[in-house]
Amino acid sequence: MITVFRADRVVVDGAERPAAVVVEGERIVAVLPKETDVGGARDVLLGADEVLLPGLVDTHVHVNEPGRTEWEGFATATRAAAAGGVTTIVDMPLNSLPPTVDVAALEVKRKAADGQCSVDVGFWGGAVPGNAGGLRALHEAGVFGVKCFLIDSGVPEFPPLLDPEPALREVASFDGLLIAHAEDGDLVTAAHGRRYADFVASRPAASEDSAIAGLLRAAAATGARVHVVHLSSAGALPELAAARAAGVRVSVETCPHYLALTAEEVPDGDTRFKCCPPVRGEDNRDALWAGLADGTIDMVVSDHSPCTPDLKSLETGDFGQAWGGIASLQLGLPVVWTEARRRGHSLAEVVRWMAERPAALVGLGRKGRIAAGCDADLAVLAPDGTFTVGELHHRSPLTPYAGRELHGVVRATWLRGHPVDGDDPRGRLLTRGEQGP
Incomplete structure (x- = not known):
């Protein structure tokens, strides 16, 4: 059909315009003027308040299954993704058990995911001491990095690589x-207590700046391609830009919480806001937006990292004890x-940051x-619509966005030409290289 x-x-x-997007089977076959007659086709007409977007690609998701499925699992995570207009996720190698640090563990992960996924799912491997x-x-088995x-x-x-070279x-x-979580342990101190300012100071x-500088030196020495995950410190931006200009193959992501939240607004004791590295001050947030606008930061992905409610230590409000991770997929x-939109950016820019560039990072050329030729992964968004954050599809009910009014209502999501309703898990398990180099 x-x-x-x-x-x-x-x-x-990279722009908005009227169009007719023609889908045959699982692929987009043409993008035509809106009123073009396509004989025998079924029409899906969007409302005047709706925009058709490509499905988003989130390359930083902690699903946690198997081993910690009570934190999150493939069924719940991928339903949440689809509800948010995300049609492809790439799962992190921790905090599942076993961690994805060898091919045997990758097969365990793939078996756990098979048949459960509402969106397409790929996998990262892990680099830990002793497994170089x-x-x-792992690369040949199909992980994306x-x-x-x-x-x-x-x-x-999942121990740290103190020397990544x-x-x-x-x-x-x-x-x-x-890809690297870049913080320098020599400059981090033990956190404790309810004051958010104390946690940020720890x-x-x-x-971050120190660890990123060391990573860039090692990347320059080895010629390796590297990616900095969840950048929260805008202070690292000049060195990242300089390294890229000098030929280091480095890309950078940040996350919604670093772009939307500020340290000044986090209530003491509200450990729903805890993540590592932490949400920093308003000036830092503004500088991250500037880095995104000028291209130093390539993309925005979730770092969805939920846990069971007890691990957030809400009863004590102790930022030192609480699990660090924000549920936001x-x-x-x-x-x-x-x-x-408040800062004057367009939806086309958001699509570049949250769909096109993450797909390019992992070589998913059809996402x-x-x-024409791309998978028919689509999202229907009402950009001026608003909603108050309430019940979510994530397994974890805790999020710092609870009760917030947000713009942008996702009204429908399509995966490879089929509407996603959460009850028919059509998601496929993706392998590096299957969509070309």
């Missing part, structure tokens, strides 16, 4: 990708759009764009 999506506003080639010799095998921590990860089964040399040998911006698009 041929389906034609017709809308006055379609994000195509196995990174090529390998992640390391340069500081304690919070779970003992051996892993970088191995990754460079097969032109893979290493993980200062200098710890379903809310990333409206959170970013609410702040972006993140509305273009």
Whole structure:
């Protein structure tokens, strides 16, 4: 069957315009003028208040299954993703058990995900002490890259790479990708108590800046391709820009919480806001937006990292004891759009940050764009619509956005030409390289 999506506003080639998006089977086959007659097709007509977007691609999601499925699982995470207009996620190698640090663990992860997913799912591998010799095998088994921590990860089964250079040399040998949680443990102190300002002080911006500088030096020495995850310190932006200008192959992401929240607004004791690295001050947030606008920051992804409610230590409000992670997979698009529109950014820019560039990072050439040959992954957004954050599809009910009014209502999501309703898990397990280089 041929389906034609017709809308006055379609994000195509970096801009909005009227269009008819023609879908045959699972692929987009043409983008035509809106009123073009396509004989025998079924029409899907968008409302005057709706925009057709490519499905978002979120390359930073902690699903946690198997092993910690009570925190989050593939069924709940992918339903939440679809409800937020996300049609592809890439799952992090922790905090599942076993962590995805070898091919056997990857197969355990894939088996756990199979048949449960409402959206397409890919996987990162892990780089930990002692497994550099196995990174090529993970790459050949289809992971999109390998992640390391340069500081304690919070779970003992995924120890940090205090010296990432051996892993970088191995990754460079097969032109893979290493992504890094960059904080310098020598500059981080133990956190305790209810004061959010004390928690931020325990993980200062200098710890990020230092770790990123070291990562960039190692990347320059090895020629490896690297990606900095969840940047929260705007102080690292000049060094990142300089390294890129000098030929270092580095890309950078930030997250909705760093773009929407500020340290000044976090109530003492409200550990729903705890994440590592932390949400910082308003001036820092403004500088991150500037880095996003000028291209130093490439993309925005969720770092969805939920846990069971007890691990957030809400009863004590102790930021030192609470798990660090923010549940936001379903809310990333409206959170970013609410702040972006206030700052004068367009939906086309948001699509570039949250769909096109994450897809490019992991080589998913048929994802993140509305273009002939791409998968028919689509989202229908009412950008001027508002809603108050309430019940979510995430397994964890805790989020710092609870009760907030946000702009951007996702009214429908389509995966490879089929509407996603959460009851028919059509999501596929993706492998690096299957959509071309």
